[in-house]
Amino acid sequence: MIGDAHPLGAERLVRELDWNLLRTFVVLSRSHSVSDAAERLSLKQPTVSSALKRLEDRLGKKLINRKPGHFELTEAGELLLKEAVEIQGAILRLGTLMREVADEVRGHVEIAMASHVVCPLLDETLCRFHEMHPAATLSINISASKDALDAVMARRASLAVCLVRNRNAKLEYSRLFREFFGFFCGPTHPLFGRSGLTKADLAGQSAVSFVTDRLEDALRPVTLMRADVDLLDRVVGTSANLEEVRRMIIAGLGVGPLPVHVVGRDLKDGLLWRLPPYENLPAIDVHVVWNPSVKMNRAEAALLKMLLDHIERTPIAERTYL
Known part of the structure; x- marks a missing residue:
């Protein structure tokens, strides 16, 4: 609660809440300070500060903790942000929906x-x-x-x-669909072109991978495969983009995982070389x-x-x- 402010009842909140305050709050949540938000909104700092205070007063909750060197959402602010983003998305879609009566x-x-x-x-x-x-x-x-x-x-x-x-x-x-990941290296890598390789040959090699190659993330099976062949724990290059992971592999930064079915052309063109394991590949x-x-x-x-x-x-x- 802020001072003597009391949160509005649900029906009154719907009637009286200014939706522009929510838009200002969304920008504030993505900014480093009120001044930063004001610049993004092309408004003066006092205007943005006033908007935040009005929103906090209407909701009866402190939404942002502000002090020198500290600017972050409160628990109430985090909850409001999730709802405000959805409301903003719905409003943005109205124009499209109205154009479709045909x-x-x-x-x-x-x-x-x-x-x-x-x-x-x-x-x-x-x-x-x-x-x-x-x-x-x-x-x-x-x-x-x-x-x-x-x-x-x-x-x-x-x-x-x-x-x-x-x-x-x-x-x-x-x-x-389901795809399977294998390990590959580029033309400058010491394992490139070598036949008869085993998983032991990959031990200690540097690795590149996706940002989601983590035990708690979507590519957990790839993380486990990387551990199984004993690649270096330190991943020297990461990206969320497959093309950029492919780029780093071809450039020789390290061994990296790619979906087997998407790299056939690169294998034929001599840009990539398939590495062990060749069986029991992780399914994604x-x-x-x-x-x-x-x-x-x-x-x-x-x-x-x-x-x-x-x-x-x-x-x-x-x-x-x-």
Whole structure:
């Protein structure tokens, strides 16, 4: 509580809360100070400070702890931020939804996708979707799987195609395909071109990998495989982007994991060399993820249904790539 302030009742809060205060708060939560937020919002510092105070007074809770060298959300602030981001996403979608009152399927589909997803079923679905609904538009934004899931949760993306470690009860999931990871090295690496290698030959070699190659993250099986061959614990290069992990492997920074089915061309071109183990490779599932609480536009709903129907018709054996 702040002074004598009392939180508004739920119905009164809906009537009296200024939504612009929430927008200001979202910017504040991503800033280092009130001055930083004011600069981002093109407002004066007193204006932003006043907005924060009004919001705290209306809610009856302190939202940000502020003192010299210290600027962070309180527990109440963290809770409000999660809700405010979802509200902001819903408001941003209103314009798109209002433009769609037409017989022809229109609208924009925003897909948040992990890097270098190679899946013929997905490609076939996108092709069919465009043929059936040429007035609809599509964008694909590449990001780390965690960021893709955050975008779906915050309603900034229509759906995600990514890795999943821990499921959020507020989201829905459907396994799109399964892929297997192996180890590879580049032309300048001492193991390149050598046949008859065993796991023991990898012991002590430097490694590069993905940022999600951790025991508590989506690539846990790859982490365990890396430990099994006794690569150096210190990973010398990481990225959330498959192409950049591939770049570091080819450049000779170290041994690194890649999905086996996406590197066939690189193996033929002499850019990569396959390393042990060759059997019992870690299987990684890639999912389609969406937010069932979101009111989808017609294009989003059509693409998601088309994709889920295609998945349902296709046995997992045909969606497993090795």
